[in-house]
Amino acid sequence: MKLEHIELRNFRQYFGRHRLDFSQDENRNVTVIHGVNGAGKTSLFLALNWCLYGAGVESIGQIISKEAMLRAKPSETVETVVMTVFIHDGIRYHASRKLTGQKRPDNQIIDIPRDGEFVLSRVPMSGVAKKVDNPIGVMNMIMPSNVRTYFFFDGEKIDSFARPEKADEVRFAVFQVLNLSVLERAKNHLGLKADDLRRELKNISSGELERLLEKDVTMRENGKALTEKKEQLEQEIRAAQQHAAEVNQTLETYKEVEALQKQYNQYADEIGVREQEMVKLTERIRQMASSGYVSLYGDVIERALAVLEEKRRRGEIPSNVRQPLIEDLLSQHMCICGRPFSDHDDAYNHLVHMLKTAVPSNLEDDVLETNGRLRSLLERGPELQENLNSAMTDKAELQDFLTSLYARQDDIKRQMKDAPQTEISALARQRDRYNSDIDSYKGEVVRCDLEIEENNTVIRGLEKEIAAAKKTDERAQLLDRKLKLAQDATYVVSEVYEKFAENKRLEIEQRTREIFQHLAWKSEHFQDVCLTSDYQLEVIDRYGSPARPELSAGERQVLSLSFITAMADVAQREAPLVMDTPFGRLSSAHREAITASLPHLAPQLVLLVTDEELRDQALENLSPRIGNQYRLNFDPKSSCTTIEEL
Amino acid sequence: MSNLQDQIAKMYQNADPDVREVVAAVIMAEQELIHLDRARGINERIDEVLDKVAKRSLKGTLSA
Numbered sequence: 001m002k003l004e005h006i007e008l009r010n011f012r013q014y015f016g017r018h019r020l021d022f023s024q025d026e027n028r029n030v031t032v033i034h035g036v037n038g039a040g041k042t043s044l045f046l047a048l049n050w051c052l053y054g055a056g057v058e059s060i061g062q063i064i065s066k067e068a069m070l071r072a073k074p075s076e077t078v079e080t081v082v083m084t085v086f087i088h089d090g091i092r093y094h095a096s097r098k099l100t101g102q103k104r105p106d107n108q109i110i111d112i113p114r115d116g117e118f119v120l121s122r123v124p125m126s127g128v129a130k131k132v133d134n135p136i137g138v139m140n141m142i143m144p145s146n147v148r149t150y151f152f153f154d155g156e157k158i159d160s161f162a163r164p165e166k167a168d169e170v171r172f173a174v175f176q177v178l179n180l181s182v183l184e185r186a187k188n189h190l191g192l193k194a195d196d197l198r199r200e201l202k203n204i205s206s207g208e209l210e211r212l213l214e215k216d217v218t219m220r221e222n223g224k225a226l227t228e229k230k231e232q233l234e235q236e237i238r239a240a241q242q243h244a245a246e247v248n249q250t251l252e253t254y255k256e257v258e259a260l261q262k263q264y265n266q267y268a269d270e271i272g273v274r275e276q277e278m279v280k281l282t283e284r285i286r287q288m289a290s291s292g293y294v295s296l297y298g299d300v301i302e303r304a305l306a307v308l309e310e311k312r313r314r315g316e317i318p319s320n321v322r323q324p325l326i327e328d329l330l331s332q333h334m335c336i337c338g339r340p341f342s343d344h345d346d347a348y349n350h351l352v353h354m355l356k357t358a359v360p361s362n363l364e365d366d367v368l369e370t371n372g373r374l375r376s377l378l379e380r381g382p383e384l385q386e387n388l389n390s391a392m393t394d395k396a397e398l399q400d401f402l403t404s405l406y407a408r409q410d411d412i413k414r415q416m417k418d419a420p421q422t423e424i425s426a427l428a429r430q431r432d433r434y435n436s437d438i439d440s441y442k443g444e445v446v447r448c449d450l451e452i453e454e455n456n457t458v459i460r461g462l463e464k465e466i467a468a469a470k471k472t473d474e475r476a477q478l479l480d481r482k483l484k485l486a487q488d489a490t491y492v493v494s495e496v497y498e499k500f501a502e503n504k505r506l507e508i509e510q511r512t513r514e515i516f517q518h519l520a521w522k523s524e525h526f527q528d529v530c531l532t533s534d535y536q537l538e539v540i541d542r543y544g545s546p547a548r549p550e551l552s553a554g555e556r557q558v559l560s561l562s563f564i565t566a567m568a569d570v571a572q573r574e575a576p577l578v579m580d581t582p583f584g585r586l587s588s589a590h591r592e593a594i595t596a597s598l599p600h601l602a603p604q605l606v607l608l609v610t611d612e613e614l615r616d617q618a619l620e621n622l623s624p625r626i627g628n629q630y631r632l633n634f635d636p637k638s639s640c641t642t643i644e645e646l
Numbered sequence: 647m648s649n650l651q652d653q654i655a656k657m658y659q660n661a662d663p664d665v666r667e668v669v670a671a672v673i674m675a676e677q678e679l680i681h682l683d684r685a686r687g688i689n690e691r692i693d694e695v696l697d698k699v700a701k702r703s704l705k706g707t708l709s710a
Contacts (some may be wrong), residue, residue, distance in 0.1 A: 062660070091677070127647075133679070136681065137679070140677060140679075141678060144677070145681045146681060170702075179651070180671055182676045182677050182680055183654070183676075183687060185680070185688075189676070191687065192670060197696075417652060477704060478697075478701065478704060480702045485665060485668050485696050485699055485700055486696055488668075489665050492665055492666075493672070496669075500654060572653075611681045
């Protein structure tokens with residue numbers, strides 16, 4: 001981040017609009033803003049912090065120019081606006097923050113909440129500005145709000161890093177500026193996420209899919225065995241039928257029973273044909289019974305038609321005259337019988353009334369269709385009943401006929417089994433056994449079919465259960481993969497965090513040591529500076545003893561400044577150093593050393609100083625590096641400050 | 647700022663590409679929310695990137 005300029009409107013004592021440009025020249029990277037105590041240095045410093053981070057201001061009453069408020073009429077709205085323009089990673093940004101208030105009759109001011117209080121836009125040198133959707137997030141990417149306090153600071157308050165009791169602040173600063181906090185939080189949040197995923201995975205993993213798949217295999221093997229058994233039975237049937245046919249052929253060769261056998265064969269053929277007829281007739285009866293049952297409810301249909309008729313009579317549903325027809329008649333002024341009529345005569349009024357009571361044509365269609373279907377069912381009822389009765393009679397007759405055929409065939413069988421010729425008798429008995437086997441096999445085939453159907457039903461159910469379990473299993477797979485990613489990412493972040501933290505601690509320690517040695521006038525007395533593994537910032541004197549408790553206020557300030565600039569340097573953050581009253585407590589030796597070094601320690605330096613802070617050698621040291629210089633002039637007569645460019 | 651992120655990114659460049667993607671996305675999300683004491687929504691953002699990367703790596707083994 002490199003500051004380009006800041007613009008204030010009605011901010012504290014800066015009544016009206018004021019602008020201040022920051023020097024961006026690499027060789028003249030210092031902007032000095034002079035001002036006596038109370039001239040407005042701290043207000044300007046606050047304006048920059050408030051604009052970029054909203055820091056320290058809750059309501060417009062805290063920052064509104066009193067002059068602006070005085071001049072406003074009751075109920076008039078007033079605005080406080082600060083805009084900062086800066087460049088980061090080659091992109092120019094406009095950041096502006098605004099508060100709007102309204103003056104009340106009692107001269108108090110109340111806030112008017114508005115959206116877009118903070119607006120950040122990317123502004124190319126040529127082209128159109130584009131508003132950033134997530135301004136706070138982007139500002140945190142550029143410079144997090146909790147990091148900025150190490151770059152924009154009050155010089156008189158920065159000595160806290162050097163106080164023995166402030167080790168936590170040192171650690172906090174290192175973590176913020178070096179992104180270690182980001183890594184630490186990433187590590188913790190990833191770890192928590194991994195815990196969540198582990199719990200979730202445990203809850204859904206039950207081995208259900210494995211169990212179902214095993215059952216599926218068993219059921220399919222069972223089905224295969226049943227099919228094989230059925231095929232075997234059918235083979236047995238075919239073989240028995242073949243044997244029976246051979247017996248029949250042999251029996252026909254015996255003159256004693258030739259006639260009987262022929263009769264037997266005729267009955268067998270007749271039985272075959274009639275049994276087929278019986279199957280077809282039974283199917284026909286089943287279809288009639290299932291498709292025409294509605295027609296058997298004649299009373300119900302008649303009641304439904306009566307309800308429709310009653311509703312039509314009351315005008316709740318349309319008559320048979322359709323809406324479009326009435327409209328046509330009205331437009332042509334012609335009755336359906338051909339007689340003309342005029343507006344507002346009886347015929348006209350009657351048609352208008354019919355049109356008003358008519359309902360939408362789609363409802364008309366539905367009602368007419370329902371009516372037609374009900375009437376059709378009512379008409380078909382007796383016909384269906386008659387057909388069904390006739391088919392049942394046919395079936396009974398066919399059953400009687402078959403029974404007589406079976407009896408006659410049995411009679412022949414008995415005659416042949418009782419034949420005096422033993423060969424004939426034996427053959428007839430053998431044929432009976434074959435037929436008996438065939439019946440038995442057929443029974444088993446029927447049982448097989450039932451078992452196969454039951455087995456298939458179970459398999460179809462299993463398929464559904466397996467599909468559902470697979471979904472759960474896929475969820476488990478996904479959770480497992482997510483868990484592994486979360487765990488691995490946690491390990492990676494932890495490792496990076498450990499190494500990075502240690503490397504950076506050592507780098508900061510080294511750089512702080514170098515800068516402190518350069519800035520402190522007692523550099524020979526202070527032999528070393530350490531940043532311990534628990535982030536204690538320590539100065540070691542020539543006796544090898546910790547010297548921090550003995551440091552003067554100025555020396556603490558120098559140590560803190562060394563630490564801050566070392567952090568900024570190690571972090572390689574492209575960030576300006578903005579210091580309010582930086583040299584107030586420093587003696588001339590420190591002041592001179594710092595002014596000689598500071599412009600080299602930051603890419604951009606903004607100093608808000610009193611004349612007493614920056615004079616003599618210190619001013620001379622800094623002069624070659626000063627790009628822009630301003631003076632803040634406070635006018636006691638108007639209580640307002642103006643910015644004067646020097 | 648970007649230098650610091652680059653330095654961190656270099657430290658995990660040898661990790662598995664999927665893990666690298668997750669780490670980069672999580673660090674970026676944390677960076678955006680660092681100003682909040684409690685990073686509201688971070689769990690959802692971590693889940694989002696884990697879900698995206700996991701689904702991509704399991705592509706072909708999942709039915710949908």
